[in-house]
Amino acid sequence: MSTTSVGVLSGTLVSQDNFTVTSSDPTDVFRFSLNQTRQIGLFLHDMTADADLYLYRDNNNNGLVDSSDPLLRQSTALGTTTDSIDYSATSGNYLAQVWRYSSVPSITYDLDLSSNFDIGSLGSSVISRDNNSVSASDPADLFELDFQGARNLNTNLHNISSGDDVDLYLYRDSNNNGIFDSNDAALTSATVGGNGDDLINYRTSSGGVTNYFVQARRYSGSGSATYNLDFSQTELTAPNNLLGVENQLGNLNGDITRSGAVSNSDMADIYAFQLSNYEGVNIRLDGMSADADIRLIRDFNNDRIIQSNEILRSSTNGGTIADVISNFNDTGSFYLQVDRYDNATGTVPATNYRVTFDHYNTTFV
Known part of the structure; x- marks a missing residue:
């Protein structure tokens, strides 16, 4: 068994690709931590044979899956079907374990890890998330949201702390699994320099319920930054209702x-x-x-x-x-x-x- 340290899991996608489990070494463990309550997203994919996915809390902080570590969630889809875990977790240390299930001697796979804040469904009211922060060790916040039908999706990132720079990115949850992973499509971005406001006003086209991810990402070289972020949806015929200084x-x-x-x-x-x-x-x-x-x-x-x-x-x-x-x-x-x-x-x-x-x-x- 090998253990890989992922570090602090934030809104930045971490992809662990081309890992292998074998008959002589049937498990891999990925150790990570959360600084605050977030949704943990794990996505096991591109397997050459059947492997399964487990999430534990590392109670004794030793980086190993042992009897003191509670199993929080598991995904055991058959064959090479993707396995995913979406779990609401508090701050602390965690272990993601990939377990070889098939008798095939060697199985390669990719594992995506991320964490997000769940905004839920956007309705007619503006949703504000204020006093957020990003830093060199925790460089991105990810917000998951959903709504139904073709609408305008509006976001405004503002009140960025003086001397800092935070940018805004929009992704569609392409496989609709509620997890930010390597399959999700980048739609657009707003990257105004300095602490200027970043706004996204995007016309969606889906007729059903669709999940989206909004990422607030610290610009490289910027210090620790605080910011406010607003979300809204408007009818296609209605103008954007969020106001920023573009x-x-x-x-x-x-x-x-x-x-x-x-x-x-x-x-x-x-x-x-x-x-x-x-x-x-x-x-x-x-x-x-x-x-x-x-x-x-x-x-x-x-x-x-x-x-x-x-x-x-x-x-x-x-x-x-x-x-x-x-x-x-x-x-x-x-x-x-x-x-x-x-x-x-x-x-x-x-x-x-x-x-x-x-x-x-x-x-x-």
């Missing part, structure tokens, strides 16, 4: 033009700006090949969630007709959201766009 324009004191694009994997872009006394702005969205709209927003309660009373102006012209918001001259901090129009039927094309902030001075406060 593009910071600062205080407008002149005209600014920016170009961007919105698509299935990035349904909305947000521009933050400020207006001081005696200032106003005209905003124009054009240069589109398909329909996109704009909304002007003020986050009155600073919760990064868009409520209906926080939408100050909007323009929703159809097709490629330019959208315009004219003569806005309030003082304060504001957000412009560029949102791709979705009629929830058929294929909705991506589009490039140009947005212009035409600054002007006023004679009044």
Whole structure:
């Protein structure tokens, strides 16, 4: 029997590939620990013959499966069918054991290990997970969620600690086993530099219940970082309801033009700006090949969630007709959201766009 130390199991996938159990050495043990309560995910696959999977708690912390270690869960699928374990565990030390079952002299296999926080099903309300942390020894947090039907999946990673950088990644649970493993498809990511907000607004296409994983990953070289993360789902015809600072324009004191694009994997872009006394702005969205709209927003309660009373102006012209918001001259901090129009039927094309902030001075406060 051999024991492999995996270290602290976090939201980073650990793949142990091309391991072998034989008639003379029929078991392998993988030792790992958790720093806090999480879901343990183990996925045994690509076996050349039948092997089984067991999870123990290492009560005496010796790295060996012995009589003092309770068996927590097992998976004993027949033949080369994959074995998986999804188990809610507290902090401590654990042992994953691969056991040769078949009489075949030598069996090779791959084992994936991960841990996640189970968000559960996304409904109509925003779910917030605040004061999370990642570090060099625990570099990623993984959040599992699910919902039914084609929807917009929205996430906003914000309030990253000063001087640090955390990025955001979205995966689909391709085999729908509730475990983050090497089969799961990477869908999109948001990797704004520094402690800028990272947002994902992704149009899903599944008609049934589908699991997804959202990973918050410490950028290499960053220190220990804290952050907040919000999750929501919206109807295909509804804009994203999470508010982040993707593009910071600062205080407008002149005209600014920016170009961007919105698509299935990035349904909305947000521009933050400020207006001081005696200032106003005209905003124009054009240069589109398909329909996109704009909304002007003020986050009155600073919760990064868009409520209906926080939408100050909007323009929703159809097709490629330019959208315009004219003569806005309030003082304060504001957000412009560029949102791709979705009629929830058929294929909705991506589009490039140009947005212009035409600054002007006023004679009044």
